[in-house]
Amino acid sequence: MSFRTISSKNAILLDKELMSTSVGFSLDQLMELAGLSVAESVYKSYPPKTHKKMLIIAGPGNNGGDGLVAARHLKLFGYEPTVYYPKPSSSFKGLETQLHRFGIPIITMNTDKIDPTKQKFIFDENVLRKLLEESDGIVDAIFGFSFRPPLRAPFDQILKMVKQENEQLLKKKLKPIISVDLPTGWDVDKGPLPEYDEWNLFPQVLVSLTAPKPAAVEFVRLAHNSAAKGRIRHFLGGRFVSPAFADRWKIDVGRYVGTEQTVELK
Numbered sequence: 001m002s003f004r005t006i007s008s009k010n011a012i013l014l015d016k017e018l019m020s021t022s023v024g025f026s027l028d029q030l031m032e033l034a035g036l037s038v039a040e041s042v043y044k045s046y047p048p049k050t051h052k053k054m055l056i057i058a059g060p061g062n063n064g065g066d067g068l069v070a071a072r073h074l075k076l077f078g079y080e081p082t083v084y085y086p087k088p089s090s091s092f093k094g095l096e097t098q099l100h101r102f103g104i105p106i107i108t109m110n111t112d113k114i115d116p117t118k119q120k121f122i123f124d125e126n127v128l129r130k131l132l133e134e135s136d137g138i139v140d141a142i143f144g145f146s147f148r149p150p151l152r153a154p155f156d157q158i159l160k161m162v163k164q165e166n167e168q169l170l171k172k173k174l175k176p177i178i179s180v181d182l183p184t185g186w187d188v189d190k191g192p193l194p195e196y197d198e199w200n201l202f203p204q205v206l207v208s209l210t211a212p213k214p215a216a217v218e219f220v221r222l223a224h225n226s227a228a229k230g231r232i233r234h235f236l237g238g239r240f241v242s243p244a245f246a247d248r249w250k251i252d253v254g255r256y257v258g259t260e261q262t263v264e265l266k
């Protein structure tokens with residue numbers, strides 16, 4: 001299936017317009033719908049019966065916020081989510097509180113381990129390794145459409161470890177990665193760049209939000225040429241644009257069925 005895409009530049013402008021006084025959304029509203037559609041895509045792909053322990057890796061921006069919202073919905077859907085949130089944002093304190101109230105563990109910056117001279121997060125491999133080992137699947141909510149390569153610390157190390165796990169696990173076909181909006185580390189407009197291969201993940205599921213970005217075309221192309229072809233899925237979520245709005249931005253409104261918040265693009 002072919003689909004229209006939106007460039008990184010326009011995705012940022014579209015997002016601003018959704019939250020302008022003329023359209024009227026708040027970030028909380030958009031994030032709630034985006035996160036819900038991620039959780040629904042996870043459920044459609046890997047139900048809790050087979051993939052109960054989901055590890056959500058959340059980045060410092062709004063992609064990470066979508067991950068926090070998704071974690072809460074996953075819990076309501078019957079999963080046991082854990083959130084790895086190395087650099088928490090002060091904007092999402094409310095979402096963090098909700099997760100605490102839902103009994104969802106959040107592994108975040110350990111203040112004992114902050115280098116006092118640099119005030120930087122010190123990455124502990126063993127913490128992430130244990131979380132990866134214990135999970136049945138990984139939700140990659142690290143970076144979305146504002147990401148610009150190359151990756152900076154600590155996310156370079158985090159991505160390398162996730163990729164290593166992913167490669168080992170792919171062989172056993174056990175633990176899927178579900179990427180929110182984009183596979184983290186990929187160039188939004190070009191897809192995976194060969195010079196950054198050490199952290200180029202290949203997720204089993206991509207959930208594009210509002211409209212696929214050009215990297216999603218690469219995802220579909222690579223999926224088509226991969227041995228895992230039939231098991232790789234691409235969803236569209238973030239059901240918040242009207243047909244008139246979509247027309248103006250030259251994107252498609254998803255063919256959502258009934259009350260669904262996510263639709264598979266086939």
Ligand SMILES: NC(=O)C1=CN([C@@H]2O[C@H](COP(=O)(O)OP(=O)(O)OC[C@H]3O[C@@H](n4cnc5c(N)ncnc54)[C@H](O)[C@@H]3O)[C@@H](O)[C@H]2O)[C@H](O)CC1
Pocket residue numbers: 014015018030031034059060061062063064065066142143144145146147148149150151152153155180181182209210211238
């Ligand atoms: N309209 C929509 O579709 C909506 C989508 N949502 C989600 O929001 C993200 C985009 O969020 P944004 O905050 O603009 O950016 P990111 O989360 O992608 O990242 C920003 C964050 O990342 C840091 N950063 C950037 N590049 C690097 C790098 N190379 N190394 C390390 N760190 C980096 C930057 O400093 C910021 O801290 C979109 O993809 C959707 O997932 C909204 O939830 C709702 C509307």
Ligand SMILES: [K+]
Pocket residue numbers: 063140141142143144179180181182183184
């Ligand atoms: K992502």
